[in-house]
Amino acid sequence: MKPKAVIPVDLFGQCxxxxxxxxxxKKYGLFVIEDAAQGFGGSINGKMARSFGDISITSFFPAKPLGCYGDGGAVFTDNDDMFQLMSSIRVHGKGTMKxxxxxxxxxxxxxxxxxAILLPKLHAFISSELELRNKWADRYNDLLKNKVKTPSVxxxxxxxxxxxTILLDDSEQREHIQKNLKSKGIPTNVYYTKPLHLQTVYLPLGYPKGSLPFSEEASERVLSLPMHPYMAEEMVTEICTALLAEL
Ligand SMILES: Cc1ncc(COP(=O)(O)O)c(C=O)c1O
Structure with missing residues (x-):
């Protein structure tokens, strides 16, 4: 099998x-499709997510950094041919005549x-929400560092x-913490419980359990805590206090 394209995925907000x-x-002539669904708003040395791939995509699903109120998404490219192709595929494969x-x-x-929902939300994202998300992440880091493995940028x-998303010791500890936070009304989630190579659809590719040990271990240990721009200082403190009490 000769690969033609690579799909790097920005995860948890980071490119x-x-x-x-x-x-x-470039070396192997691979087309790069950047999945910036979770990276939207992130950057590397001032270069924004969505600008690295030959084409890039984002999702406007409500849980994403910039979300609408239902399903939505966008493709980005500065290649004119690709733009024409995407515009056609978007509308049933139309040609110049509709x-x-x-x-x-x-x-x-x-x-x-x-x-229409995205327009003011984009404005809020640029003017304050990105900064606020970073503020709450810093606060989480301050309260949790040295106690659990916190994310590094x-x-x-x-x-x-x-x-x-934090990294806990093992799946038992994660289950215990999740259950106890839930009983206090604090929602958490696991992204993702099953790595891609172990999902039923990809099993025929032949990567059994043990093939990608880092992904497999992360899927047992990660836990995502509440994160949105409109958190409050007391909310973050309460979540961290409840979590630390369960370690
Ligand atoms: C990294 C990543 N790529 C793609 C998608 C798919 O987005 P959508 O559900 O809008 O198609 C998601 C959404 O969960 C995602 O997190």
Whole structure:
């Protein structure tokens, strides 16, 4: 199998390591599709997520850093040919004439109502929400560091904190903490319980348990805590106090 493209995924608000990925992609002639669904708002040395790939995508699903009130997403490119191709695929594969379809496409139009919701939310995202997410992440870090493994942001990177995710000792400890936080009304989530290679659809590719040990271990130990721009100081303190009491 000769690979044609690579899909780096920005996770939890942080850009993937594009400074390493892009040179490898160039060397092997691989097209780069940047999945910036969780990276939106993040950057590396001032270069924004969505600007690294030959094309990049984001999701406006409500749980994302910039979310609408239903389903939505966008593709970004500065390549004119790719723009024409995406515009056609978005509307049933249309050609220059609307009712002459030149390829098999999709219905991927963004609803007007979602676009209308996104406009003021984009403004809020730029003017305050990105900064607020960073403020709450710093506060979590202050209260939790040295007690659990907190997320680290490499030099030059800015995270948009799609998730604030800690690493616990093992799945038993995670289950215990999750259960006790839930009983206090504190929601948490696990992204993700099953690595891609172990999902039923990809089993035929032949990567059994043990093939990707880091992903497998992370899937047993990660826990995401509440994170959104409109948290309050007391909320973060309460969450951390409840969590630390269970260690
Ligand atoms: C990294 C990543 N890529 C893609 C998606 C898919 O987004 P959507 O559900 O809008 O298609 C998600 C959403 O969960 C995501 O987190």
């Amino acid at each position: 993937a390591g594009y400074e390493k990925i892009i040179p490898i992609a 009712y002459d379809n030149v390829r098999v496409g999709l219905n991927s139009r963004l609803d007007t109502i979602q676009a 490499p030099e030059g990177y800015v995270s948009s904190w799609a998730q604030y």
